[in-house]
């Protein structure tokens with residue numbers, strides 16, 4: 001049995017009268033890809049924000065690799081082994097591509113202020129190691145664009161790669177990607193699929209929020225479905241495709257279950273394969 005990297009139990013978050021997350025429970029194991037899907041406003045990003053400490057859940061628990069991190073600050077949760085990307089890119093636009101990734105390592109590297117001030121050999125070695133590793137992560141995500149230019153000069157797709165490289169540079173045990181496919185064209189989405197699988201092959205657990213159903217169905221080991229904050233299904237892509245509650249949530253009706261999300265998915269996959 002593989003290690004449980006994330007265990008979310010009975011998570012609740014309310015904004016005034018709105019129950020953004022209403023009793024979410026799921027687990028992610030080592031080397032597993034789990035997608036969290038649901039219509040707009042279903043509570044996916046709110047759940048991510050509770051897991052990563054950006055919001056404090058009103059109830060429930062979040063355990064990372066056996067350590068209870070419920071209500072801890074984001075930096076603490078990152079130290080526990082959780083990295084994430086954001087729906088809207090959060091790179092330092094004026095910093096170089098390379099420095100953005102190097103910034104991702106600072107939590108992990110132990111550099112004393114005195115070493116930095118005196119530029120000791122230990123500090124220089126650590127800086128060189130940091131630069132080498134940053135290049136390796138940028139290679140890993142397939143970035144071919146220049147790395148010494150401000151991150152804001154890169155195309156949107158390349159900025160997304162840099163954001164993932166920065167998150168990976170922390171060597172997380174668990175990586176949360178919030179809509180990694182948004183704004184990408186078909187060939188970029190194919191490259192993203194391959195990248196997600198290679199991250200999984202490192203033994204990292206992945207949680208994705210993604211609206212592209214073709215991508216979700218192709219890459220996920222399991223899918224958790226939210227609707228109005230409530231978890232309505234948790235299963236394999238095959239189970240989710242034909243689950244009447246999921247179809248109803250997406251289509252708003254159960255009357256024509258054959259017109260299910262599976263056909264939308266198949267269309268999307270055919271389109272991707274032929275592009």
Ligand SMILES: Nc1ncnc2c1ncn2[C@@H]1O[C@H](COP(=O)(O)OP(=O)(O)OP(=O)(O)O)[C@@H](O)[C@H]1O
Nearest residue numbers: 015018019020038039040041042043044045046047
């Ligand atoms: N900061 C906030 N203040 C008040 N309400 C919020 C806040 N953030 C989210 N909500 C509400 O909580 C609910 C869940 O929103 P959330 O953004 O988590 O959904 P989502 O599934 O990620 O949606 P999308 O797919 O559109 O990104 C929505 O009703 C939203 O309006």
